[in-house]
Amino acid sequence: MSRNGGLGFERPGRHGAFTMTSSGGDNWQTCPPREFFEVQAERLMDRLYGTALRLTREQADAEDLVAETFAKAWARLESLEDRQSFEKWIFRILVNTFISAQRREKARPKEVLAEEDAPPGEFSLFEKMHQPFLLWWGNPEQRLLDKLLREDIESALDTLPETFRLVIVMVEFWGFSYAEAADTLGLPVGTVRSRLSRGRSLMQHALWEQACQLGIAAGPEKGAAK
């Protein structure tokens, strides 16, 4: 995070005065709003931007999304009752901002279709890597994890329909419980659970295809859809 010297606010070095952890001390609970906001912004910048990139899949859109998120958060900071919950609070703002922008851009029925198009049932990368004809390799699944590049994972995520990507991002990147994700998205918990399960399934299928292309996994189903 010091790559860019922080946000470049004046009074460098004061960030070290208190640490922003979820169980941080008193001073960041009571410090002036601006100071609090600056430190949090710096702490969460790369995570918010990384999340926005996965949601929008475009650098310029991701930057706009995070900038708009911060603008809203700054304007509403006084409404945040417990500063400990800042992290999830600002992430919710990001998600809602993203969803509103998507709604403006396209009709929802398309999304529903995308969800219905997803193959039902579960796909397990682990089971695929454990097929008997692969076992002579020793530990194929570890080999797979070692060989996959960040960009392989990014492109697997990017292939998911938006509704699935959203819940994966909420639960895996931000540690939301299913209930918290459901609350944020205005959905029943069961829907969150099933989207998560199908999203992970699809993602593991995409990673399996990458593994086949990388030659880490090969077999009769190479390149074939499940």
Place this chain on the structure above:
Amino acid sequence: MSARYRCGTGERGGQMINDLRCEEVIEKLLDYLDRELDSETEQALANHMETCRACYSRAEFERRLRARINEAGRAAAPDSLRHRVRALVERY
């Protein structure tokens, strides 16, 4: 059903350890890793995995995969974004 069997093959099937079949463990595995189970069920899965290598390996794989996926949730924010946020805070 208190009979306990060894589970060494990793096949999804009827083997039972600590009152749970591997099949049930796999079915609940994602909820387990997401910490969505009630504490009793969570403990039952944890106990099962202490003695079942097949389920343990699978859980470990899912955990490591998640850690890799998590890396994609963080990206170096461009300077232009930092400037925008700084301008925002300085304006008010």
